[in-house]
Amino acid sequence: MSAALEVEDLLFAYGPRRVLDRVSLAIQKGEMIGVLGPNGSGKTTLLKILSGVLAARGAVRLAGRPIEAYSRNELSRIIAVVPQESEIHFPFTAAEIVLMARASHHERLALEGAADLDAARRSMAATDTESLADRWVHELSGGEKQRVMIARALAQEAEILLMDEPAAFLDLKHQLGVFDLMRRLNRERKLTVVAALHDLNLAALFFPRLVLLENGRIHRDGAPEEVLTEDTIRQVYGVEVRVERPEPQRRPHIFIRP
Amino acid sequence: MIAVNGALLALLAASLLACALIGPVAIDLKRALADFFSPDAEILFRARLPRVLLGAAIGGGMAACGVVLQAMLRNPLACPQMLGVSGGASLGGILGMIFFPHWLLPLAGGLLGEVSWVPLAAFLGALLSMGLVYRLALFHGRLHPYHLLLTGVIFNSFVAALIMFLNSIVDFYQAQGLLFWLMGNLSTRAYPTVAFIAAYIAAGFLWLWSHGLRFNLITLGEEAALQLGVEVASVERQAFVATSLMIGAMVSVSGMIGFVGLMVPHVMRLLVGSDHRLLLPASFLAGAIFLCWADTLARVLLAPAELPVGIVTAFFGGPFFIYLLYREGRRLPV
Secondary structure, eight states: OOOSEEEEEEEEEETTEEEEEEEEEEEOTTOEEEEEOSTTSSHHHHHHHHTTSSOOEEEEEETTEEGGGSOHHHHHHHEEEEOSOOOOOSOOBHHHHHHGGGTTTSOTTSOOOHHHHHHHHHHHHHTTOGGGTTSBGGGSOHHHHHHHHHHHHHHTTOSEEEEESTTTTOOHHHHHHHHHHHHHHHHHHOOEEEEEOSOHHHHHHHOSEEEEEETTEEEEEEOHHHHSOHHHHHHHHOOOEEEEOOTTTOOOEEEEOO | OHHHHHHHHHHHHHHHHHHHHOSSSOOOHHHHHHOTTSHHHIIIIIIIHHHHHHHHHHHHHHHHHHHHHHHHTTOTTOOGGGSHHHHHHHHHHHHHHHHOTTOEEEGGGGTTOEEESHHHHHHHHHHHHHHHHHHHHEETTEEOHHHHHHHHHHHHHHHHHHHHHHHHHSOHHHHHHHHHHHTOOOOOOOHHHHHHHHHHHHHHHHHHHHTHHHHHHHTTOHHHHHHTTOOHHHHHHHHHHHHHHHHHHHHHHHOOOOSHHHHHHHHHHHHHOSOHHHHHHHHHHHHHHHHHHHHHHHHHTTTTSOOOHHHHHHHHHHHHHHHHHHHHGGGSOO
């Protein structure tokens, strides 16, 4: 059986700088993968290539077929993306932004139907954004806007969810809320999740598989206890830390040594 | 939201009638309807109505193009004058007026009379400049908004210099005529011409409207639009060609009437929001209403002389727009 999403020997460069250097990765259906690495290690570029908006040398296969063989419309029903930043130049309400996820689900000239409204409502409820529905998106705080973007991605009802720093602007409660939701959707609906993350401890708690990038290469790929060790963190981040595995989950937890 | 469009439609119908009745010569609607050969009917149906209808079509078309260009270039300051085509059309028209001022074009083999060939020269200029700007702004199969904006603006300033050069070498009377045309003005044209132009603009508008949902997504930026299922490069190319063809034809007929395409979309966004499925028809109707009244003012303010309507749109549009930005600016994202 072919992997849900698979890349092989990816090469990507901005000018002379290699951002991704021979990256190969197979993502199985229903996996939940955290992509880690310092700034500029290639996380965002990898996610953009996985979602098909950046073309790179090497192969990207979605369910065994080259990603270029899909139309944008087909892709948007399989892969949903929560971008790192979103630019909104015109006044749209949060509900309008979430409903945009449904553009590829209904006829071009039709207004949104009951199924579309229902998908939007459910995803807004799940992300605690119902109360923001009629607010202008450009007037929301960073965290509120981020949750609206997550709601939009969920409303696409795709099989694969790619997220770039989904927790960046969120407060502690909403960070946990988002990761809990991901884990629930992953278990209940077999949603495949790939997220670029900075918080190593949250990554270790919620993601059974971690991929650690260093200068465009995969430094380590495996379970949290294999990836997050004092050695790897020293090698990749250049920082001395202490790693413990507290009860009850026994997932690695990183303590900074000042 | 649909109610807003209904109200605008009713307002447009009322405006068409009112504007056709207002003019330097007072006319009586009852008499005009009762006796088709009365002077009242002659003025209403032959002189005023075709001009009012033409104004409505062009105002609507300009506003709709403004909406789409602002979405496509993700720039709330974009307007129809920004695409190189408006400069190209002006230059074509000016060349036609200078070198072949007396050429007339027979319509349907002369059966429908003859028309000035200036609009045709202008439209040719528009087509040529559209091809040129398209070539210059296309990189790797994409019309990048940034390139398109720069190319259009620079092309237009270059053409403006050429036009000023031509304007300074022709004689005084000709220069007056050129200036009047450049400021944008409407004039009475035969019904077949008006019908043709209106149908052309309507076809362009319907095409743009049918892509309304995609323009919503395109305002979110290229990557977001791609990820939500829009073939961005292809929609952008088609939208550029469609708006260019519309703007080229409108400038050819009426010169560059400014402000409608910049201002109306903003006012309508404040009123109905940014969903292009509603914003496009609302802007079309509001643009039509606005230009109807602006042209009526242009006809009566200095009667029996006429002002170029472009002066009226800028004169009333400018301060109103500044006031609106000042009052509503907080609600805008930029």
